[in-house]
Amino acid sequence: MTFDWNDIPLLLALARHGSLVGAGRELAVDATTVGRRLAAAERALKATLFVREGGRYWPTDAGEAALARAAVLAGEMRELLQDVQAEQGRLSGTVRLTSVEFMFSHWLIPRLPALLEAYPQLDLELVGSNRNLSFTRREADLALRLGRPSQDSALVMRKAGEVGYAVFAGPGLEDCPSEAWPRMPWLGYDESLRHLPEMQWLERLLGGRPPRVRLSNLAAACREGCGLALLPCLVGEAMGLKRLSEEPVLHRELWLLSHAELRHTGRVKAVSDWLWTSLETSAALLRGDE
Template sequence: MNWDDARVFLAVQRERTLRKAAKVVGLDQATVGRRIAALEHALNATLFFRASDGYALTPAGESVLKAAEKMEQSAHELARQAQGVDNRLAGEVRVTTTDSLALAFVIPAIASLHAEHPDVRVQLSTSTQMLSLARRESDIAIRTQKPESPDLVARRLARWRVGLYATEHYLRRHGEPERGTGLSGHDLVLYQPFLSGNSRPTLVGEPIHAGRIVASVHSSLMLRAMIRADIGIGEVPVHMGERDGLVRIWPELSRGSAYEVWLVTHQDLRHTARVRAMIDAIVARFETED
């Protein structure tokens, strides 16, 4: 098996359909199917079950998976090390972050970078899904959690308290909630992952059992938009609530855990000129907001 075969094999294993795998590796669907068939013929083994819900590995495929992942790791390490000594302020930098942080910080940082280094091209991905720096899906990640991998270099950009917010218009209509009532009589908008946890959800420590959950979202940007639209009250990082002109309810109370923002890159890439320039622009943008 060569690296090209391993790359196609891994794409099918991860995406589970030929169509999605083809998009990942930049080939057409028919070519991916032929490559998998040729690989199975060369190895004299069936690597995938073809099921109605997609492709799944056979026992033979499971054994091939470990070897393919080792090849991928070596290929990415080679590319990172080569890129790490690249002193050109030109070429592509891939950045991944959330939509909220992209609008407030990363896009202005890209504008600053472009003004100074117009030959650097940025590929920006905004999603709650964490792309892999080790697999070179991204060069820089702006995340709300610190990674544990020793191969990654992390720098904390911000640490904000999280408060409870509403609009002035909402509070005129509904009044300010009373502490100890479980937010009785109030409409709530929540971050969906908090509802999916094992513990009972609260807002800045206040139980919400008596409130009415109007909507839940997977994006902090959408959560803030719903609060601004008078749909309900919700938790927002204090820095962002102030930017949005929202009214903080119970200013003395905050969520138990702060909202942290981390800049993460692979240690092999942090000295690449274009990656370093993008990092510096992002850091400068956050520093202007302190």
């Protein structure tokens, strides 16, 4: 029979109180349970640890030796728990955040000094990527993603707002009326991103006609007058482009994701809470309402 290490607190409690009832009260179990677990511990150790005398339980010589070692182990376990909890609560270390690039360049980076000032011991790693990095492989601690993610029990998922998209134009196309949009040159992403809602919207508008230019940086090409572009409102406004659609023509959900096992880690929770508050404050900007 193997000794149950969970019985160490029971042996120490019995030594302190001298009774099954007292030990049980401390451990929130009944006296019968204490007696049964004491008997199991003695069978596992092949030694009598306590004798009852004068209405009280007294440790034997073997019990004294076991209690001395148990006290050391209990102290070490308390220190271990304190160290783990302190590590969980530390607001230092590295937090890895991934998102689409425009959320970094046009939203997060202008606000980054406030985050760094609030948590001077934190290091950040910002990974701009259109692909979904793996939380399971710890490629990211937090993510801001466009579109509702697939359900995953390993993730904590919160809808953080919406990103509005509008039609923007550069030089030479700034007075283009909406009825002429289907005939205009357009900018779009490459075929691998055809599934994106903004590309689906453009495909419907053009009746299947491909964009004039396919590239990754639509805003830069739009600014040079290469064609119209459907852009996040905060990107087009920041680039000084002419917004042709007064209201956003498309909205995409923005989700804040974190790994379920890391959500209570101090540094991850601090950045997650800061992001959530900042996104709430920026809701109108992200939707394209201001």
